[in-house]
Amino acid sequence: METFSKKEKEKARQKKRKDKEEKKEDRKANAVKGQRLDEMLAYVDENGNISSTPPDPRKKKRIDQEDIQIGVAKQEPGAxxxxxxxxxxxxxxxxxxxxxxxxxxxxxxxxxxxxxxxxxxxxxxxxxxxxxxxxxxxxxxxxxxxxxxxxxxxxxxxxxxx
Missing domain, CATH: 2.40.50.140 (Nucleic acid-binding proteins)
Structure with a gap:
């Protein structure tokens, strides 16, 4: 003998399973596969913004490794x-x-x-x-x-x- 609540729980499980299958099919249908490498790459411009075009090599700045400071600057003891x-x-x-x-x-x-x-x-x-x-x-x-x-x-x- 099945009670009303058992039937309702089973209906909810079936609906959840059906929704999950629909989402899976939707993901498969809308999946973008086989993109070319240049379509997957993202570049960062000189202002730090993400862009789809590569940066201009003429705007490139040369920075020496010695000029890069890693860590926190030492504080000199005050008076x-x-x-x-x-x-x-x-x-x-x-x-x-x-x-x-x-x-x-x-x-x-x-x-x-x-x-x-x-x-x-x-x-x-x-x-x-x-x-x-x-x-x-x-x-x-x-x-x-x-x-x-x-x-x-x-x-x-x-x-x-x-």
Whole structure:
């Protein structure tokens, strides 16, 4: 005894199989075989655009291998005052011992570990720190909290009797 749902599932399978066969036949009918090599090639012009025509050999530029720079240029260490950065703690988790500092100079987020702290910090603290490059990226070390200068009290001069 076949139930209604079994019949419907079988109909759906048959329809899916039929659609698949139709797609296969359509692909075979529209397949472009036996293209010539020059029809299959694509060229890149001097502006980096893909084109079907080969580039003009007169526009070809000669570049020496020595002029090609591979990799990132080495950064020269800056002056000592550039090595100490200022930033704001955007996130810090005391229990896990890590957080992130937003560098005020470059606006990049820099990882900080509890081992790199000189003073205890919390979120939204202004800090000064140095950057150490690690295999995973920049890491803030020698992190110390900046002490906010207290506003100077306004002292009025004593009024003189006239």
């Amino acid at each position: 000592p005052q550039d090595l100490i950065r200022q930033g704001v703690v955007t996130f810090f988790n005391d229990s896990k011992g890590y957080g992130f500092i937003k560098d005020l100079q470059s606006q990049e987020s820099i990882f900080v570990h509890i081992n790199g702290l000189k003073d205890a910090i919390s979120e939204h603290d202004k800090v000064s720190f140095s950057i150490e490059m690690t295999p995973k990226g920049p890491n803030a070390v020698d992190v110390s909290k900046q002490v906010a200068e207290a506003p100077k009290p306004v002292v009025e001069a004593p009024k003189q009797a006239v």
